[in-house]
Amino acid sequence: MIKFLHCADLHLDSPFKGLSSLPNGLFQRLSDSTFVSFKRLIDLAISEEVDFVVIAGDLYDSGNRSLKAQSYLKNCFMKLKSYEINVYVVHGNHDPLDGQWVDLDWPSNVHFFGGNHVQTIYFEKKGRQVAALHGFSYETAAVTDDRTLHYPDKRDGLYHIGILHGQADGYSGHSRYAPFLLSELLKKGYDYWALGHIHKRIDLNIDPPVRYSGNIQGRHSGELGEKGGYIVTLNHNEVESRFYSASEISWQESSIDLTEVDNLQEVILLCEKKINTHQQGNKGVLLVLKLTGQTQLYHELLDGTFIEDLEEILREEDYDSSFVHVVSIKNVTTPSLKEEQSMKQSAFFQDLQCVLEDDSELQQAIYELSTHRTARKYIELNEQDYEEIKQQAEHLLLSELHKSR
Numbered sequence: 001m002i003k004f005l006h007c008a009d010l011h012l013d014s015p016f017k018g019l020s021s022l023p024n025g026l027f028q029r030l031s032d033s034t035f036v037s038f039k040r041l042i043d044l045a046i047s048e049e050v051d052f053v054v055i056a057g058d059l060y061d062s063g064n065r066s067l068k069a070q071s072y073l074k075n076c077f078m079k080l081k082s083y084e085i086n087v088y089v090v091h092g093n094h095d096p097l098d099g100q101w102v103d104l105d106w107p108s109n110v111h112f113f114g115g116n117h118v119q120t121i122y123f124e125k126k127g128r129q130v131a132a133l134h135g136f137s138y139e140t141a142a143v144t145d146d147r148t149l150h151y152p153d154k155r156d157g158l159y160h161i162g163i164l165h166g167q168a169d170g171y172s173g174h175s176r177y178a179p180f181l182l183s184e185l186l187k188k189g190y191d192y193w194a195l196g197h198i199h200k201r202i203d204l205n206i207d208p209p210v211r212y213s214g215n216i217q218g219r220h221s222g223e224l225g226e227k228g229g230y231i232v233t234l235n236h237n238e239v240e241s242r243f244y245s246a247s248e249i250s251w252q253e254s255s256i257d258l259t260e261v262d263n264l265q266e267v268i269l270l271c272e273k274k275i276n277t278h279q280q281g282n283k284g285v286l287l288v289l290k291l292t293g294q295t296q297l298y299h300e301l302l303d304g305t306f307i308e309d310l311e312e313i314l315r316e317e318d319y320d321s322s323f324v325h326v327v328s329i330k331n332v333t334t335p336s337l338k339e340e341q342s343m344k345q346s347a348f349f350q351d352l353q354c355v356l357e358d359d360s361e362l363q364q365a366i367y368e369l370s371t372h373r374t375a376r377k378y379i380e381l382n383e384q385d386y387e388e389i390k391q392q393a394e395h396l397l398l399s400e401l402h403k404s405r
Helices: 024-047 067-082 182-187 264-277 298-302 304-314 337-344 347-357 360-370 383-403
Strands: 002-007 052-056 086-090 110-112 119-125 128-135 159-165 192-196 202-205 210-212 228-235 238-245 249-257 284-292 323-331
Touching (some): 024 067, 024 284, 086 119, 192 202, 298 304, 304 323
Parallel strands (some): 002 052
Antiparallel strands (some): 002 228
């Protein structure tokens, strides 16, 4: 029997782009969150008495990793060594081997996989080999070839664990690095595949497990929910695994239906009640509220002043322990049925719908930004971001329509 922790995408030293406008105390806690989250996973590995830890890529957020992040990681690994826990690491597209860093001496319990080829490292327990771990590190930031054919087949009685930082075929939202087919992984006959790169927990296969553990700390509103790692036990042909949350701050999104609401005071009360449901002990929550429903308050909500004022009065100022901070309030309400029918008859509304259905102009605008030498550093858009941009544009245009009526 062997027991191990599977985690990935630590992104230590993440700059948390676009969030510097948060209150100073909150931004500082967010900046430290990846370190705190990883420490919780280290403590988990020790308390669970695992044999080893598997980290499936992107320990750091960039190839130019900071001395702070490296020193912190080294101290964590040294703590694991004192409990005789090994660590097996591959580097991903964010922290490739050709990056710049201070060349530290790592403790002997830490095993880094090399680049350019798939490597096998054996784990010994009580003086005999019990597991074979296979993987490779990114030698550069863009590994675009499928390397699954180079993973050896299982041909013995050892436990075999594949470690792969890459993009599964059919999944979007991340750069297509080290692409692979699930069917090719299953051909290897491994007992477990520890995947990294996708920042969501996804089980591509159950038996045997082929799993993305997700990242350990949400970095923006597109990375919702609890983040952490899996404790996995392999015992002959049986596999047990359990997810443990480690995130210091979680991103949450919650909807409030205003269909039956007829005054703004009730909107405030509903928001306050929703916030209370997201309180968590000793953990911070960054909350995005969505106002939904077909409501007679549609016109009043289109005026951004109320939404801005509401965000201010709902926000906390104490970020030392548990808190719920309202990052934004999204107004996606629709007008009452009578008003909607009237709007749809207008030529402006019909032209607006045509523009929204054909997003070629939006794609062109985003392309120009993404290729700009300075702007591209701050842009990392997924499909959800595109939809939100379109929704915001629609609300802005409709707001201008109502002002002119």
